[in-house]
Amino acid sequence: MPNKASLIMPAPVGRLLLSAHRNSLAALIILVDGDDERLSASAQPIQPVAHHSPVLQQAVEQLEEYFAGCRREFRLPLDLAGLPPFTRTILEILRTVPFGATITYGDLAAKAGMPRAARAVGGAMAANPLPIIIPCHRVVAAAGRPGGYSGGGGLRTKEWLLTFERDRCRGN
Secondary structure: OOOEEEEEEOOOOOOEEEEEEOOEEEEEEEOOOOHHHHHHHOOOOOOEOHHHOHHHHHHHHHHHHHHOOOOOOOOOOEOOOOOOHHHHHHHHHHOOOOOOOOEEHHHHHHHOOOOOOHHHHHHHHHOOOOOOOOOHHHEEOHHHOOOOOOOOOOHHHHHHHHHHHHHHHHOO
8 A cells, every 4th residue: 555545535514535644544624615726736636546545445434334324433543643642632532422422622621631721622623634533523612502613614514513413313
């Protein structure tokens, strides 16, 4: 397998750009209008090489199962090595938040042993290289307000993901 591989897959929230580094999933970007031009102008060309990357193939299969309502957690090797330790810690804790559930920024900070770091948790969410896989959409502001979302279509995408999961938990 090449050191780096990428592909774009369709999804209900838009097209997803998946990138792998070695044998781990390194990035998931929810593409929005205009991203094609920005990405084609960048130095890294996008190459659909899933057949050369088992982890990308696994990611596509698991994401398809998630969007079909059949998968509630992802089991993929993830590359978080380039992230600061605080961000990695927050993202690892976030991976334990169950499908259909939410957690506040403050509660996530408290679980990390830093109860006053709610704003820093927001920064960690913005740095999440693998939205959906690491479910930053499940982090909400106090009183259940959606808060922010830096992926794809912003809050519209976050609200879609929260509603999707909530409906599946109710059996819809």
